[in-house]
Structure formats: C-alpha cells, structure tokens
Amino acid sequence: MSRKETTGQAITRSLVAHGIDTVFGIPGAHMYDFNDALYGAGDKIRFIHTRHEQGAGYMAYGYAKSTGRIGAYTVVPGPGVLNSGAALCTAYGANAPVLCITGNIMSHLIGQGRGQLHELPDQLATMRGITKTAERIDHQSETGPVISGVIGKMLSGRGGPGAVEAPWDVFGRSGPEVDLPVGVRAPHPAVNSDEIAAAAALISGAGNPMIMVGGGAADAGAEIAALAELLQAPVTSHRSGKGIVADDHPNYLNFVAAYEYWKKVDVLIGIGSRLELQFMRWKWLPKGLKIIRIDIDPTEMVRLKPDVGVVADARDGTQALIDALEGSGREDRTREFAEFNEEARSRFQAVQPQLAYLDAIRQILPRDGFFVEEISQMGFTARFGFPVYGPRQYVTCGYQDNLGFGFNTALGVKIANPDKAVISVSGDGGFLFGVQELATSVQHKINVVAIVFNNSAYGNVLRDQKQTYKGRTLGSDLTNPDFVALGESFGVRSFKATSPGKLRDILEKALSLDEPVLIEVPIEKGSEASPWPFIHPAPHAE
Incomplete structure (x- = not known):
C-alpha cells in the first residue's frame, strides 16, 4: 500500500527535489498545512520568517539575484501577495528566478465574490501580470506537474519569477505519494552559423567596436573578456552588468568613460543587454552605427531591432563569435581605454x-x-x-x-x-x-x-x-x-x-x-x- 501525503507535503518535497533549501515568508491561516509541511522537512529547508510580506519577497529576490538559483517565499493570499508584489515586479524586471507560493480561498468559492478572507477578484490573473508564469494546484495529484512546470518556465530562456497558488482546502488534501517530476531548463537555442557569420563580417570591417553587457550575460564573463581582448574593444555596463567583466580588466570602460568613446563607435555588440544606456540614457547614436545583439530572448530582436541578431545563450553566442573571428588580432588599445577611464574618474x-x-x-x-x-x-x-x-x-x-x-x-x-x-x-x-x-x-x-x-x-x-x-x-x-x-x-x-x-x-x-x-x-x-x-x-x- 502506497504512502499518502498532503498537497503541502508534496509541494515541500518538490521544492527539495528542485534544490530549494530556503523559504522566506510569514505563516498564515490559508497556508497552515503547507507551513506544517515545511516544519516537517527538518533541515532540508530553512524557513526564515520575516516581519512584512514585502521583506519576504525581497529576501527571496536577493537570494536569487546573487546566485542565479531559485529564491522562494510564501505569503498568504490577497493582501500578502499584494504586499510582496513590488518584489515580484523587481524580479520580473531583473529576470530573477523568484518563486512565490501562496494560497487562495476555498476552492468552491473562487470567483464568486462572496467576500471571503483575503479574497481577490482574480488572484491568479493578478500574479500572472507581474510574473513570467503562475498556476494553480486544484488537486493533490497536480502538485508535481504544476510545480515542475512553473519552475521549468522560470529557468528557461530569459529567466523570471513564477507563482503557485492552492486553495485553502487543497493544501491539506491527501493523496498517494508518487514520484515527482523535476522541472528543467529548456535547451538553449542552437547558435545559427549564418547569424554568427553576418556578425563576424560586420565586426571585421569595424574600426571601433564596443561591447555592452547586461544581466543576461552573468555567466559569460570569461568569454566576453576573451572577445574584448581579441577585438581590442572596450566593454561597458550599466547596473545588472556590473562585474561581469571586472572593473580593473584592461578592456573595461566605466560607462562615463564609455560615453566619450561612444562618439567614434561604429559597431555596438550588445550581449544579454536591453541596451538601456545607449538608447534610453545616452540618447545619441553615432552616424552609421551598426548593432549586433546576442540574446536568448527572441522577442528582444523585435523590441529593438539590430542589424544582426543572434538568438543564443550569452556564453554560447559569444564563444561562437570568438571562433568565427579567430586569428583577427588587433593592435593593443588598453592604454587608450585606461586614459578614458582616468579622465572620466577625474570628472565624476x-x-x-x-x-x-x-x-x-x-x-x-x-x-x-x-x-x-x-x-x-x-x-x-x-x-x-x-x-x-x-x-x-x-x-x-x-x-x-x-x-x-x-x-x-x-x-x-x-x-x-x-x-x-x-x-x-x-x-x-x-x-x-x-x-x-x-x-x-x-x-x-x-x-x-x-x-x-x-x-x-x-x-x-x-x-x-x-x-x-x-x-x-x-x-x-x-x-x-x-x-x-x-x-x-x-x-x-x-x-x-x-x-x-x-x-x-x-x-x-x-x-x-x-x-x-x-x-x-x-x-x-x-x-x-x-x-x-x-x-x-x-x-x-x-
């Protein structure tokens, strides 16, 4: 005879299977069966209780943003979800894998507007508006597929937050303990050799290329530094891209210095970046500028259309570009970059x-x-x-x-x-x-x-x-x-x-x-x- 477990226990077991070792949050009535399951997990999951739901969401964000791993938190539905909404907005904007686990009113009352405790007109729609994906567990048997599906979407392509809700009465419902699926990151898009060849051709004819990196390039620092050294091009960044290539790397340009260098740039290579600096803050483009983008999100190529778009993981795309340009060494320009940085530092x-x-x-x-x-x-x-x-x-x-x-x-x-x-x-x-x-x-x-x-x-x-x-x-x-x-x-x-x-x-x-x-x-x-x-x-x- 198979063992039985509640929905709350199945959620907890699924979190452990996905490598989640910490949950931030505040316990509450709708969530008691899940909260008790977290207690039952012992040392497999650490529970950090906070003094405000927004704090729980932000702590999960800090966990995720600093590691690239899932940061999980749990709050009650309605006001709890809304209080943590600013953190979900932040995670959405910064592509951070933050997982919100919450409840809902009794399953047979959802959508009826009876004025139940913490009721929202449509909580699932609210969460879907500020996350990459949000789903409901309507029955204990759905737990594994729902959790793994949400986490798989959070981690695939351009990362982002996700949310899972379960009605109050569903958390404590028992069912057979079964093997739980584990959500995995979808394979990276295959690098298109034609796109790489077109990018390489543009770069080969460029006298003053510049590389702009964003948060989407966090795991490609070594490849980006190698590309910069090969091209003797400067690398710059704004917020989320800081540190991907260290500030003291000879090819790194502080963005104040990069704006002065921008006057003569003929090819801009954006890697994992929305190109916010160049298009939303600098608001001035050099004549004849050509743009190459490497980004895992194909929608980015529509939002800001480049001359050459390479839809690929930042590391894969950058390495392919290095391979295509191999042997095209250029004269060392790092002294020039140092002078730009020194001049900028003296001004700011x-x-x-x-x-x-x-x-x-x-x-x-x-x-x-x-x-x-x-x-x-x-x-x-x-x-x-x-x-x-x-x-x-x-x-x-x-x-x-x-x-x-x-x-x-x-x-x-x-x-x-x-x-x-x-x-x-x-x-x-x-x-x-x-x-x-x-x-x-x-x-x-x-x-x-x-x-x-x-x-x-x-x-x-x-x-x-x-x-x-x-x-x-x-x-x-x-x-x-x-x-x-x-x-x-x-x-x-x-x-x-x-x-x-x-x-x-x-x-x-x-x-x-x-x-x-x-x-x-x-x-x-x-x-x-x-x-x-x-x-x-x-x-x-x-």
Whole structure:
C-alpha cells in the first residue's frame, strides 16, 4: 500500500527535489498545512520568517539575484501577495528566478465574490501580470506537474519569477505519494552559423567596436573578456552588468568613460543587454552605427531591432563569435581605454560627498563581497562610482528603481552567501520602508552591515522640486528617528560615522564582528552633488 501525503507535503518535497533549501515568508491561516509541511522537512529547508510580506519577497529576490538559483517565499493570499508584489515586479524586471507560493480561498468559492478572507477578484490573473508564469494546484495529484512546470518556465530562456497558488482546502488534501517530476531548463537555442557569420563580417570591417553587457550575460564573463581582448574593444555596463567583466580588466570602460568613446563607435555588440544606456540614457547614436545583439530572448530582436541578431545563450553566442573571428588580432588599445577611464574618474570625482564614502566602502569590502544598492544618492552614484570585480556582486533592482528594496534584499543575499561580506547602502527614506527586518536579522543571525545615509529627505525628489519647481517642496522633507538608538533597540550593534575616514574605520570593525550592524552617516540636507549629469549626459554635438 502506497504512502499518502498532503498537497503541502508534496509541494515541500518538490521544492527539495528542485534544490530549494530556503523559504522566506510569514505563516498564515490559508497556508497552515503547507507551513506544517515545511516544519516537517527538518533541515532540508530553512524557513526564515520575516516581519512584512514585502521583506519576504525581497529576501527571496536577493537570494536569487546573487546566485542565479531559485529564491522562494510564501505569503498568504490577497493582501500578502499584494504586499510582496513590488518584489515580484523587481524580479520580473531583473529576470530573477523568484518563486512565490501562496494560497487562495476555498476552492468552491473562487470567483464568486462572496467576500471571503483575503479574497481577490482574480488572484491568479493578478500574479500572472507581474510574473513570467503562475498556476494553480486544484488537486493533490497536480502538485508535481504544476510545480515542475512553473519552475521549468522560470529557468528557461530569459529567466523570471513564477507563482503557485492552492486553495485553502487543497493544501491539506491527501493523496498517494508518487514520484515527482523535476522541472528543467529548456535547451538553449542552437547558435545559427549564418547569424554568427553576418556578425563576424560586420565586426571585421569595424574600426571601433564596443561591447555592452547586461544581466543576461552573468555567466559569460570569461568569454566576453576573451572577445574584448581579441577585438581590442572596450566593454561597458550599466547596473545588472556590473562585474561581469571586472572593473580593473584592461578592456573595461566605466560607462562615463564609455560615453566619450561612444562618439567614434561604429559597431555596438550588445550581449544579454536591453541596451538601456545607449538608447534610453545616452540618447545619441553615432552616424552609421551598426548593432549586433546576442540574446536568448527572441522577442528582444523585435523590441529593438539590430542589424544582426543572434538568438543564443550569452556564453554560447559569444564563444561562437570568438571562433568565427579567430586569428583577427588587433593592435593593443588598453592604454587608450585606461586614459578614458582616468579622465572620466577625474570628472565624476566632483560628485561629493558620495564618491568619498563609496571609495571608503570599496577599500574595506573584500573583492568578492556583495554591495547592495538602494534608490538613493549613494546608490545612483554607485552605478558609475563603485568598482565591481565579479558577476552578481553588485545587486540592483534593475529598471523598477523601487525605493526600499535594498536592506531587505541584502538579507537574502547574505542567507545565500553566508561566508561572504554583504553591505547594504540605503538612504534614510528607503531604509525606513523595511526597517522592521532588523528584527529578522537579529532573530536569524543574518550578518548584514547596513549603512544608512541620512539626509533627512527623499533626496532626489527634493533636488528636483528645488530645481524644476522653484523650491515648491511637497513631501520630500523627512523627520527621522535616531538611527543608532533605533538599531540598538532591535539589539543591533549600531554606530555613527561622520566622515569617510570614520566610516572606513567603523566598517572594518563591523565586518570583523560577524553580526548584524547598522551604521548611520549624517549628510547635510541637499548637499550632495547630482550624479545625473553622468547617468543622463547631454547629447554629443555632431
């Protein structure tokens, strides 16, 4: 006679089979049978309970974004799903494999509008609007196929978040324990030799090619560096592409420097990138520019049509291009690239006090440590002012630019990378979106160092209102707590740093403590130089 298990137990067993070892979340009535199954999994799955559903979603995002593996979380339906919706939006925009597991009202009441606890008019449709895929388990026997199908889609092609819901009454329903299928990544598209030949022909005739990398190239760093060396071309990146080719690689151009080099580029090679810098921020194209794109998502070739589109995994496509160009060595131009970088650094060094503080952090953060940005004056400046040396080490929210993601995300990064240093950099406004997760860091011993730059304002809004709206400020001035006292009230070791030198010293001590740490850095309101002229530069004169 076969053993029986509940739907909740089958979901848990499927998660383990897919290599998921951590679930973030908050237990709740609809989910009790699943929550109990997680308890029954013992040491196979670690459960990190948070103080807000948004925190659970962001921690799963940090886990996924820093590793490329699935970050899973569970929340109650309705308000729980909606509270975590910002994190799912972020995962969608940043192509991160975040899995949301939630419930629903009783199966026979779905869609009837009876006003049941946590009922949404159509929760599945809501989740499908902010994920790559979302499905419902209507019966215990569907558990394996539904979970494996969702995970397979999340991991295939252009990655992204997924969601699974089960009605309240289905979680506890028993059925035979059966072998569960495991969702696998679909095979990468076969590299089209004709497309590679066309790309190679364009490159062979180019005098000044440039390579732009995005998050889709995270696993192709070695191949991209080899291509850059072969072509003696510069490589640049914006947010998600930082560190894929290390900032100190001779062919890497900081994107401020890359904008100056852009004047003479004749072929742009985009690899795993939406080409946001060139088309949405620089807003100026050199005459006669030809574009080559290597991307696993064929839709990208429609969204922004290149001269040559290579639909392929970044590593496969780049290696095929190297093979096609073999023997076409070029004169070393790395001194030229170094001069561009030095000139750019001398110009953006004026973005103070941000650069001085970022330099202090970089001096202390180990080369393989993680830096989690935030929507703040420090975060914006870090996009060009903070060197990164490995893929996924600069954790960003991508194009969603959602305030408040940073500290919570950093906790997930640390859970996924317990032996690496993790520093979170927030403004006072963004940090207070998720300050309650200081309690989570203490309870679960998540040793993130959180740096809060306190300028008593939503700094970007305040600057825009002063500059564009003649000083008519609305909702941009903030009254804040004493962050050191606040941190200490949670049981977090807390410090105040009043200069870059003091921050460097405190940070060195903080990392040696190996416990949660909060550091407040007071900044005079409105004193920061704007980083935006370097992120949105004025168009080149033709």
